[in-house]
Structure formats: C-alpha cells, structure tokens
Amino acid sequence: MTLHWTHQASDGRARAGVLHAAHGEVETPVFMPVGTAGTVKGMTADGVRSTGARIVLGNTYHLMLRPGAERVARLGGLHKMMDWHGPILTDSGGFQVMSLSGLRKMDEDGVTFASHVDGSKHRVTPERSIEIQHLLGSDITMCFDECTPFPATHEEAARSMRLSMRWAARSRTAFTPREGYGLFGIVQGSTYPDLRAESVAALTAIGFEGYAIGGLAVGEGQEAMFATLDVTTPLLPQTHARYLMGVGKPDDLLGAVRRGVDMFDCVIPTRSGRMGRAYTSRGPLNLRNAKHAEDLRPLDPDCDCPACRNHSRAYIHHLLKCDEMLGPILLSWHNIHYYQALMRRMRHAIQQGRFEDEAARIEADWSRPE
Structure with missing residues (x-):
C-alpha cells in the first residue's frame, strides 16, 4: 500500500x-x-x-x-x-x-x-x-x-x-x-x-x-x-x-x-536557538538578556531535555555571551523537544475529547509571568 x-x-x-x-x-x-x-x-x-x-x-x-x-x-x-x-x-x-x-x-x-x-x-x-x-x-x-x-x-x-x-x-x-x-x-x-x-x-x-x-x-x-x-x-x-x-x-x-x-x-526552533531564544511552557525567553546572568532556574521547569535537566539559564547565557557553540546547540535541542512535547500534549487532548480545555491551559500558561 x-x-x-x-x-x-x-x-x-x-x-x-x-x-x-x-x-x-x-x-x-x-x-x-x-x-x-x-x-x-x-x-x-x-x-x-x-x-x-x-x-x-x-x-x-x-x-x-x-x-x-x-x-x-x-x-x-x-x-x-x-x-x-x-x-x-x-x-x-x-x-x-x-x-x-x-x-x-x-x-x-x-x-x-x-x-x-x-x-x-x-x-x-x-x-x-x-x-x-x-x-x-x-x-x-x-x-x-x-x-x-x-x-x-x-x-x-x-x-x-x-x-x-x-x-x-x-x-x-x-x-x-x-x-x-x-x-x-x-x-x-x-x-x-x-x-x-x-x-x-x-x-x-x-x-x-x-x-x-x-x-x-x-x-x-x-x-x-x-x-x-x-x-x-x-x-x-x-x-x-x-x-x-x-x-x-x-x-x-x-x-x-x-x-x-x-x-x-x-526552521524557527533551531534558528531561534542559534539566536539565543527559547520557547517554553511559560512563553519565549531571550537568553542573551542580562537578567539571566545569575538565574539558576532551568529554561523550563516542565521540560526534561538535557538543557533543562543539566544546566541553568545563567550557564546558557554565559555560553551565548562567549560565543560557545554549546549554547545554540542546547537551545536548539530544547526548542525541538518543547515543540514535540507541545504536539504530544495536543494529540492526547484530541484523543481524550478535551482539546479546547487543554488549549486554554496552554495559552494561559504562555501569558503567566515566568
């Protein structure tokens, strides 16, 4: 077939x-x-x-x-x-x-x-x-x-x-x-x-x-x-x-x-990663911003990708400021991981007949202060 x-x-x-x-x-x-x-x-x-x-x-x-x-x-x-x-x-x-x-x-x-x-x-x-x-x-x-x-x-x-x-x-x-x-x-x-x-x-x-x-x-x-x-x-x-x-x-x-x-x-997940931008369950982050220089939190508390599991926002900010290739790699990895998790979340909600409720929760989380 x-x-x-x-x-x-x-x-x-x-x-x-x-x-x-x-x-x-x-x-x-x-x-x-x-x-x-x-x-x-x-x-x-x-x-x-x-x-x-x-x-x-x-x-x-x-x-x-x-x-x-x-x-x-x-x-x-x-x-x-x-x-x-x-x-x-x-x-x-x-x-x-x-x-x-x-x-x-x-x-x-x-x-x-x-x-x-x-x-x-x-x-x-x-x-x-x-x-x-x-x-x-x-x-x-x-x-x-x-x-x-x-x-x-x-x-x-x-x-x-x-x-x-x-x-x-x-x-x-x-x-x-x-x-x-x-x-x-x-x-x-x-x-x-x-x-x-x-x-x-x-x-x-x-x-x-x-x-x-x-x-x-x-x-x-x-x-x-x-x-x-x-x-x-x-x-x-x-x-x-x-x-x-x-x-x-x-x-x-x-x-x-x-x-x-x-x-x-x-190309947005990887292109954004190379530019220092992360997409998260709380909305986008610009990791080049100075406010992240001493932030020990992960990019996204709801994510278990290597960037979130092993590193802080401060470390990724440091990598970007030093033009170390690991910074864009970690952000690209995280962004692709986040996109996949978002699609799974929508797919499961459709299967369970609660798509609009889940969509409303996702949108509300994007608007929450991070």
Missing part, C-alpha cells in the same frame, strides 16, 4: 491520526524538524530522536546543489547519509526558487536559476524535482509548485496557482508509486477563498496521498493565515493528511491544529 494516513480521533476540527510510511509510522498532529542540507542544524540524529521526533524534512533545492541528488543516491540515499531511520519529507524547492527572485527565470515548463552558492545555472521542472526527490529516497515527495509571494493581486495569485496546478498534474505523472511512499499536492491561491477552493478542486481531481497548504507564513500575518485555513481545510479530504508548510511559532501550531491541520515544519 502507498503511504497513507488513518484517522484516530477528532475533537471539533482538531484531528489525531497515524501516518503510515515506508520508514515507519508517525502519530499526528506532528511537527517535523527541518534538516535543510541533510542535518538538523546543531543536532545529531540521535539528539533529534531523543526529542521524540519521528519524521524530519529535507530540502530539495539545497541538496541538489550540495552534494547533488545523484551523489546522495550513490551514498545510499538521504536516510543512510544522515543516519535517520524514520520517514523523511522533502520539499520540492518551489519556495527557495521563489525567494531567488532576481536569480531565476520562470516559464510554463519550469524554472532556470543561478545557484546562490557559486552562480552556476540549473534547470528544474516538475519532472526533475520529482526525480531529485526520488534519488534522495524521500518517503513523502512534494509536487513542484510556485509559492505565490505576498502580497499578490487576485490576478497574480490566480495565474500563479493555475501554473502550480498544471505542474501538480505533471508531478503526479512523473512520480513512481511504491510501497510506503507518497506524493502530496500543494494548495495555493494566496489569501483568496475562491482561488483556494479552485486549487483544492484541481488537486483532488488529480488525486494525491496527502495535501499540503502552501503560500502561507510569507508575510500575511497570523489572522489572515487562520482565515485562509478556515476556508481551506474543510474542503480537503477527511481521509488524507493535511500539511501546513513552513509554520510556525507555538501559537501558530495551536491555532492550525484547532483548524484541522495534521503536519507542520519550520
């Missing part, structure tokens, strides 16, 4: 289920740490596993440039290369291609762009994107799409979305079905409800193993993102996984789970 998702419980629109993939099962809702270039920054694979993470994300654009998809395949695939035994989802490269702006030229067939690494020219089409992801060995392959920038006029968003839908059909044709592997379509349409509905209709007519919601968290703000989810997720098949791409902060995750999203990824 190809990759698929099974429903376990619902509470309102929030859902709990299991994603069945070639490299294992993953309980949802789930947050996927981002391993852009074949590593979750600052973490070993064992470290990522210790947080409770069971699935990670790899990046097609970066891996095709370095070390190259064909080389990854010769090295045994991305799972072997990065010592990751669970499922891997790879994005298609569409977001990175969009962000290149002045370095790319797009047409109906695909995109030609200059590498940000060395300026070399590359060509990516839907077929090549699917081929690259196949060479990487991804459990979940994403359709090649254009991530519509924000803001966009209705006309611009419609043109972009319809191009992505034509590329989705080509991606489906190029994908090789096999046991435990699957292809996700990506809903586009900016913040326009009619375009989101048109996109969902086009993708479901093609048929995919899961459906992603793209083109959000690109500057529209949380209110607009949630409004777009409100009109989009009810249109998606109840029997398939729903993935909100590139999201987000803890309150984004909570609000999106409330609206029926099952899967998430974002």
Whole structure:
C-alpha cells in the first residue's frame, strides 16, 4: 500500500491520526524538524530522536546543489547519509526558487536559476524535482509548485496557482508509486477563498496521498493565515493528511491544529536557538538578556531535555555571551523537544475529547509571568 494516513480521533476540527510510511509510522498532529542540507542544524540524529521526533524534512533545492541528488543516491540515499531511520519529507524547492527572485527565470515548463552558492545555472521542472526527490529516497515527495509571494493581486495569485496546478498534474505523472511512499499536492491561491477552493478542486481531481497548504507564513500575518485555513481545510479530504508548510511559532501550531491541520515544519526552533531564544511552557525567553546572568532556574521547569535537566539559564547565557557553540546547540535541542512535547500534549487532548480545555491551559500558561 502507498503511504497513507488513518484517522484516530477528532475533537471539533482538531484531528489525531497515524501516518503510515515506508520508514515507519508517525502519530499526528506532528511537527517535523527541518534538516535543510541533510542535518538538523546543531543536532545529531540521535539528539533529534531523543526529542521524540519521528519524521524530519529535507530540502530539495539545497541538496541538489550540495552534494547533488545523484551523489546522495550513490551514498545510499538521504536516510543512510544522515543516519535517520524514520520517514523523511522533502520539499520540492518551489519556495527557495521563489525567494531567488532576481536569480531565476520562470516559464510554463519550469524554472532556470543561478545557484546562490557559486552562480552556476540549473534547470528544474516538475519532472526533475520529482526525480531529485526520488534519488534522495524521500518517503513523502512534494509536487513542484510556485509559492505565490505576498502580497499578490487576485490576478497574480490566480495565474500563479493555475501554473502550480498544471505542474501538480505533471508531478503526479512523473512520480513512481511504491510501497510506503507518497506524493502530496500543494494548495495555493494566496489569501483568496475562491482561488483556494479552485486549487483544492484541481488537486483532488488529480488525486494525491496527502495535501499540503502552501503560500502561507510569507508575510500575511497570523489572522489572515487562520482565515485562509478556515476556508481551506474543510474542503480537503477527511481521509488524507493535511500539511501546513513552513509554520510556525507555538501559537501558530495551536491555532492550525484547532483548524484541522495534521503536519507542520519550520526552521524557527533551531534558528531561534542559534539566536539565543527559547520557547517554553511559560512563553519565549531571550537568553542573551542580562537578567539571566545569575538565574539558576532551568529554561523550563516542565521540560526534561538535557538543557533543562543539566544546566541553568545563567550557564546558557554565559555560553551565548562567549560565543560557545554549546549554547545554540542546547537551545536548539530544547526548542525541538518543547515543540514535540507541545504536539504530544495536543494529540492526547484530541484523543481524550478535551482539546479546547487543554488549549486554554496552554495559552494561559504562555501569558503567566515566568
């Protein structure tokens, strides 16, 4: 059987289920740490596993440039290369291609762009994107799409979305079905409800193993993102996984789970860790602030990650002030651990039919003085 998702419980629109993939099962809702270039920054694979993470994300654009998809395949695939035994989802490269702006030229067939690494020219089409992801060995392959920038006029968003839908059909044709592997379509349409509905209709007519919601968290703000989810997720098949791409902060995750999203990824936990920021059950902390210089408390009294179990805020503050790499490592480890704990907490609440009560407690704790 190809990759698929099974429903376990619902509470309102929030859902709990299991994603069945070639490299294992993953309980949802789930947050996927981002391993852009074949590593979750600052973490070993064992470290990522210790947080409770069971699935990670790899990046097609970066891996095709370095070390190259064909080389990854010769090295045994991305799972072997990065010592990751669970499922891997790879994005298609569409977001990175969009962000290149002045370095790319797009047409109906695909995109030609200059590498940000060395300026070399590359060509990516839907077929090549699917081929690259196949060479990487991804459990979940994403359709090649254009991530519509924000803001966009209705006309611009419609043109972009319809191009992505034509590329989705080509991606489906190029994908090789096999046991435990699957292809996700990506809903586009900016913040326009009619375009989101048109996109969902086009993708479901093609048929995919899961459906992603793209083109959000690109500057529209949380209110607009949630409004777009409100009109989009009810249109998606109840029997398939729903993935909100590139999201987000803890309150984004909570609000999106409330609206029926099952899967998430974002660089925020590790990027914030490198910047000295910790996400905790009492809200975010900036460990670079001088007030932490003699604070003997752990980052989060409710967390049992190595940073909280073994070290004080004062020590981590010291590491950051001295530019010691252990500081960002400990904060990245803690943030991923916290995100995994948050997802487990939401999942258990959905299964027990008390999601809104638990969500209210989580939100109240974020507002408490730390």
